[in-house]
Amino acid sequence: MKNRILMTPGPTMVPKEVLDVCHLQPYHHRTPEYFKLFSDLNSNLKKIFKTNMDVLTLTSSGTGGMEAVVANLFKRGDKVLVASIGHFGERFYDITKAYGLDSDIIDFGWGNAVHLDILNDALKKDKYKALIVTQNETSTGVTNDVKSIADVAKKHGTLIVVDAVSSLGGIPLNMDEWGLDAVITCSQKCLMSPPGLSFVALSERAWQMAEESDLPKYYFDLKKARKGVQSEKPENPYTPAVSTIMAVKKATDMLLNIGMDTVYKNQHAIGEKVRKTVKDMGLKLFPDEAISSDLLTAVQVPEGYKAGDIINYMSEKGILVTGGQGHLKGKIIRIGHMGYVTDEMLNLTFNALKSALLDLS
Known part of the structure; x- marks a missing residue:
């Protein structure tokens, strides 16, 4: 694999x-x-x-x-x-x-x-x-x-x-x-x-x-x-x-x-970047942005798409994201961005998500 x-x-x-x-x-x-x-x-x-x-x-x-x-x-x-x-x-x-x-x-x-x-x-x-x-x-x-x-x-x-x-x-x-x-x-x-x-x-x-x-x-x-x-x-x-x-x-x-204050600042910047990018794609965040995590972004699955199809497509592109749990299964996808995350990882994730939305439409 x-x-x-x-x-x-x-x-x-x-x-x-x-x-x-x-x-x-x-x-x-x-x-x-x-x-x-x-x-x-x-x-x-x-x-x-x-x-x-x-x-x-x-x-x-x-x-x-x-x-x-x-x-x-x-x-x-x-x-x-x-x-x-x-x-x-x-x-x-x-x-x-x-x-x-x-x-x-x-x-x-x-x-x-x-x-x-x-x-x-x-x-x-x-x-x-x-x-x-x-x-x-x-x-x-x-x-x-x-x-x-x-x-x-x-x-x-x-x-x-x-x-x-x-x-x-x-x-x-x-x-x-x-x-x-x-x-x-x-x-x-x-x-x-x-x-x-x-x-x-x-x-x-x-x-x-x-x-x-x-x-x-x-x-x-x-x-x-x-x-x-x-x-x-x-x-x-x-x-x-x-x-x-x-x-x-x-x-x-x-x-x-690195210094923990710098780590926190970097994680916040990553969270902001992910939220902005998914919104720029026309997607909606699941929680209110005021309480959104800087470590994981939950994105609502847009009408006409299936969460499993998006997740599988991204996996084929080499990017593993997850779906919702419990009653949110099929309704959201979750993009984790905690710990070790680079700009390259983020950009590959954004590109895979964009391609999924285009190719699965």
């Missing part, structure tokens, strides 16, 4: 410098070389999370990190509120239910962002131990204002858990300054690396809750992971995805060398 350019919600493209690291023989995970590598990665991640707390590395997808937070923070019957704006908000709610939490979901609708007044009213009506929210909803191309959402949660003494799986390292997030209690991300989105790792950071308040948690956990026991990070020889409790850790270390070096 020929190589395709991944303009998807993830996995995303990986820079050559990072791919080169993936080809190296992995370290053994109980050696001084690995301890140094893992320590340096932890230091990089703390700078990107913008936290003084430990960042824990789990061998899993982002969903594993989401499950780990639920399993470690809560007790059976704890009451939590999930503020959902799409598929991944619903997924987090499903995880809470799987662990027996007394969870409620407030659905703001696919294509909308969290409405602060409605959220405030919901938190007034009941006493929730935690609020769970997605920063960047890739099913709809919408970004939530997490800082303002956290301010609302703080007024009610509610912990805030943030799914930053597709956003951390691409748009601003400041864990400590914003008072976030749990933040989850993964390797294959804005961190420009292959899939296989999730990363979790907890606040002091969240760690206190973890001490009281009675939910089942073994592989995803964050207290074990924290003990390994804080060891004189930093390590993971079990065999990690060493090659991916080597890759993420290289990728985070690259991001920090």
Whole structure:
């Protein structure tokens, strides 16, 4: 199969410098070389999370990190509120239910962002131990204002858990300054690396809750992971995805060398360019542009076309984009542009989309 350019919600493209690291023989995970590598990665991640707390590395997808937070923070019957704006908000709610939490979901609708007044009213009506929210909803191309959402949660003494799986390292997030209690991300989105790792950071308040948690956990026991990070020889409790850790270390070096403020500015410019270009083609964005993601653009399928035909046509041209999920299947196409994206990739994507609209008309 020929190589395709991944303009998807993830996995995303990986820079050559990072791919080169993936080809190296992995370290053994109980050696001084690995301890140094893992320590340096932890230091990089703390700078990107913008936290003084430990960042824990789990061998899993982002969903594993989401499950780990639920399993470690809560007790059976704890009451939590999930503020959902799409598929991944619903997924987090499903995880809470799987662990027996007394969870409620407030659905703001696919294509909308969290409405602060409605959220405030919901938190007034009941006493929730935690609020769970997605920063960047890739099913709809919408970004939530997490800082303002956290301010609302703080007024009610509610912990805030943030799914930053597709956003951390691409748009601003400041864990400590914003008072976030749990933040989850993964390797294959804005961190420009292959899939296989999730990363979790907890606040002091969240760690206190973890001490009281009675939910089942073994592989995803964050207290074990924290003990390994804080060891004189930093390590993971079990065999990690060493090659991916080597890759993420290289990728985070690259991001920090650019500077996170510059990374955010570049991602915003890319988002603006994609939105302008698709509108210039006569296409309509799915969400309101004021809440559109700088990391993924959802485009309405124009009348007379089929989403699957456009996606397949672009794939034949070497550009992989994705369709809608849930009730948006067949109604939108999603163009991912997070992490490692070049002008050449963007232009090839635009050309493939333009050709699809012409040839399939």
